[in-house]
Structure formats: structure tokens, C-alpha cells
Amino acid sequence: MTAKDTADAFTALIKTGDFDAVGERFWADDVVSLENGDGPMARVAGKDAVRAKGEWWAANHEVHGFEVEGPFVNGDQFAVVFRMNITPKQTGERVQMDEIATYTVRDGKIVEERFYY
Amino acid sequence: MTAKDTADAFTALIKTGDFDAVGERFWADDVVSLENGDGPMARVAGKDAVRAKGEWWAANHEVHGFEVEGPFVNGDQFAVVFRMNITPKQTGERVQMDEIATYTVRDGKIVEERFYY
Numbered sequence: 688m689t690a691k692d693t694a695d696a697f698t699a700l701i702k703t704g705d706f707d708a709v710g711e712r713f714w715a716d717d718v719v720s721l722e723n724g725d726g727p728m729a730r731v732a733g734k735d736a737v738r739a740k741g742e743w744w745a746a747n748h749e750v751h752g753f754e755v756e757g758p759f760v761n762g763d764q765f766a767v768v769f770r771m772n773i774t775p776k777q778t779g780e781r782v783q784m785d786e787i788a789t790y791t792v793r794d795g796k797i798v799e800e801r802f803y804y
Numbered sequence: 805m806t807a808k809d810t811a812d813a814f815t816a817l818i819k820t821g822d823f824d825a826v827g828e829r830f831w832a833d834d835v836v837s838l839e840n841g842d843g844p845m846a847r848v849a850g851k852d853a854v855r856a857k858g859e860w861w862a863a864n865h866e867v868h869g870f871e872v873e874g875p876f877v878n879g880d881q882f883a884v885v886f887r888m889n890i891t892p893k894q895t896g897e898r899v900q901m902d903e904i905a906t907y908t909v910r911d912g913k914i915v916e917e918r919f920y921y
Contacts, residue, residue: 721879758920759920761920762838803878803883
């Protein structure tokens with residue numbers, strides 16, 4: 688299974704919007720998730736911690752629309768574009784949030800995800 | 805100057821289509837340029853070699869349209885989306901080529917560029 692195969696399977700599944708299923712299938716046990724900035728969520732390591740981060744996000748954002756473009760591949764990495772229309776519960780203000788994510792693949796699993804915005 | 809400042813300046817300049825000017829201003833002397841695949845162009849290192857790669861590309865592709873979306877930032881890296889409508893001289897066939905590029909910044913210069921497609 689090449690990184691391209693993983694990228695295709697990952698992108699097909701995430702397009703269904705079932706983010707939980709995506710994480711359970713593709714996160715490596717030692718996955719690292721990197722956000723921009725210096726806060727406590729800037730670097731989250733380990734499948735359990737990354738799952739908890741995803742659960743926090745899902746509980747605190749209402750998703751009105753979600754589009755995925757990609758995947759785009761380079762070696763053991765791939766990138767996708769996310770276009771989300773969301774309302775963060777903290778602000779109550781509906782916003783368009785577009786971002787790029789890159790993923791590093793090892794043995795069919797994602798060992799690093801990095802979000803750019 | 806933060807990576808965000810570099811990303812903004814880079815993206816504003818590349819949107820003008822003057823790729824030569826972009827390289828001269830932003831490539832570090834030891835820049836590394838990474839393409840997908842295993843060919844001789846997969847990894848090109850050094851500003852002179854990366855400039856030569858760009859000159860080869862410009863000489864061998866007719867560009868009908870070029871759009872840039874971004875930048876999207878994470879720490880010392882940023883990403884952009886390129887949408888190019890081109891005719892490679894080798895095939896003579898006009899194609900749409902969309903790709904994502906990520907750039908790693910050090911001291912206001914790009915030390916690595918990586919292209920995903």
C-alpha cells in the first residue's frame with residue numbers, strides 16, 4: 688500500500704464526514720497533530736490525545752458545510768484542502784474556515800497531521 | 805519578520821506571475837526543492853540548481869492561466885494552492901494542473917519547497 692493508496696482511502700472516507708471513523712482507521716498510535724500557534728493544542732501526541740482533541744472540536748463547533756479537495760501527494764506525504772462553514776460555540780459567529788492539512792504516512796497509518804490556516 | 809510576513813510577501817509577489825523575482829528574493833542559498841516521484845528532479849538542492857529547474861520548467865511549459873490561493877500558515881511553514889492551465893511542450897496537450905506547495909521559512913528565506921499533486 689503506497690502513500691497514494693492511503694491518501695485516496697483517507698480522502699474518500701473523510702468526504703463522508705465521519706471524522707471519528709477516519710481517526711480510528713488512519714491514526715497511528717504515536718500520531719502527532721500540529722496546529723498553528725503556541726497554545727496547549729499546538730502539539731498533541733498519541734492517538735488517545737488526538738482523539739480527545741477531535742472530540743473537543745466536534746463538541747464546540749457546529750458544522751454547516753464541509754468540503755474536501757484532494758488528495759495531492761508527495762512521497763510519503765499528502766495534502767488536502769478543507770473548506771468548512773462553522774459556528775464556534777465560543778463566539779456564536781458563523782464563519783468560513785479554509786485550511787490546508789498535510790499528512791505523513793508510515794505503513795498505511797498517519798504519523799503526523801499538520802494544519803495550515 | 806515572522807513566517808506569516810514572509811508568506812504574505814511571497815504570495816503577493818508570486819500572484820504577479822514574476823516567478824524569477826520570487827526565487828531571487830525568497831530562496832535561501834541552500835534551498836531544497838522536492839517534487840513527487842523518484843526522477844532526477846525529485847530533490848534539487850541549492851539556489852543555482854533550483855533556479856535552473858525553474859528556467860527549465862518555464863522554457864518547457866506554456867502557461868495559459870495561473871491562480872494562487874493562500875497563504876495558509878503553520879509555525880515556520882506555509883502552504884499555497886496553485887491552479888495552472890498549461891501546455892507542456894513535450895506533449896502539446898493543454899491540461900489543468902492543480903497542486904499544493906508547502907514552504908519552510910528560516911530568517912525570511914525559503915529553505916525548503918515541496919510540491920504535492
